[in-house]
Amino acid sequence: TGKRERSNKLIFGCDRGGKHKRTDSGTQSASKKCGCPFKIRSTPTNDESGWKIDVKCGLHNHGLPDRLEGHSFIGRLTTDEKQHVADLIKRHVPHRHILLSLQDRDPENVTRITQVYKHKSVIQKEIRGPRSEIQHLFKLIEDAGYVY
Template sequence: MIVVMKKSDFGQVGRKPRIDFACERHGSYRRHNYDIAQNLEGHSYAGRLTEKGTSILVNMAKKHVRPKEISYTLKQNDDTNVSTMRHVYNACQKFRLKEQAGRTQMQQLMNRLVENKYIEWHRTYMETNIVQDLFWAHPYLVDLLRAFSRVIIMDCTYKTNRYRLPLLEIRASSYEGH
């Protein structure tokens, strides 16, 4: 079994500092009647990732590898690894939050476009600095467009139902001079 710190009190005026310990599995400090575990799989303390495991997880998460495959790789590289999928999910979430560094989703997107050398163009409303129009394309796709200029495929399905806004809107001005 693993004993963890349940709560602590630094002590205020007239009170002594104290720490309450508890069994990680049960959550209180009363007696338990279950057998001692033969392995520590599922215990949060034992499932912590090592520095090497964390670096493997970060590298794989950057490449958008599925958490199931990350967990498999971690267990292959370390025979003593008893982390669960929950540990992997939590570590991936912690990495993503750290990577965002307080930026909004739009700031994160613009940053990624620059990092990955995408061709990007945007227009904002002057008064509010809100993005009005945004276009991006991978440089390789621009080369393909130059080679095959008669075929264009555009994907405009990203969360259109969630925001009820079209992602792709093409306007053509008509000329009625005749």
């Protein structure tokens, strides 16, 4: 009747590792997965003064990408870019022009248009507060003095 505990460990793997999970819908979809075996496991030392690194497989079965486009961490908006996007959204600039503006400011920027849409959603939620979209609509109608 031993007690099983979760061990504190970190496993680092390649984002192209594993296999593509097929959907039941039958539609074709692309995947960047190629079964890359790269894996590093890290566990705390017994005296908890550091970490023990164990390289399970240090090789990749694919080359380096030409660009980091599509990686969510690299494509994140910086605080300066978030402010720039917020200013352009307030001026009702189309999303594709906002993206072009970001790329003009920094040619190495790999932000995708989905990040612009997501940031707009965050801004709208901040404006709306705890109200639902319908409640916010009624508040705007009331504030503008419309009769309904």
